[in-house]
Amino acid sequence: MAKKLSESYTPYQKLWSNVLLQAIFDLTKPKGNWKEKIRNRDSALVWFNSHIDDINSFIGICENLGIDDPDDTREKILNLKRRAIKERV
Structure with missing residues (x-):
């Protein structure tokens, strides 16, 4: 069975992947x-559209x-x- 990408993540990367997932849900x-x-x-929309590359930015993550x-x-x-918007209409 193939190993999931997230299984090779460090705890730090798992934290940031959860931040990314929460932003997608938001x-x-x-x-x-x-x-x-x-x-x-x-x-969340502002965060995704930001072009800042700080560690906690979309690009940094x-x-x-x-x-x-x-991009x-x-x-x-x-x-x-x-x-998601189309599905609600």
Whole structure:
């Protein structure tokens, strides 16, 4: 059986992969009351669209996780958001 990519992650990388997953959930399926949903979604959208490369930024996390093309990954994630919106309509 093939080893999952996440099985080879260090604990530090697992932490950052969970941060990335939470941001995806905040963007596509935010939780909370309507104000919290809007705030979480908007905050995630700003974070994904940022071009800052600090360690806790989207680009920094991509680099830490070995994601070669953050721009392509960003576009795929933003497409998830677009699909989630279409499903709600």
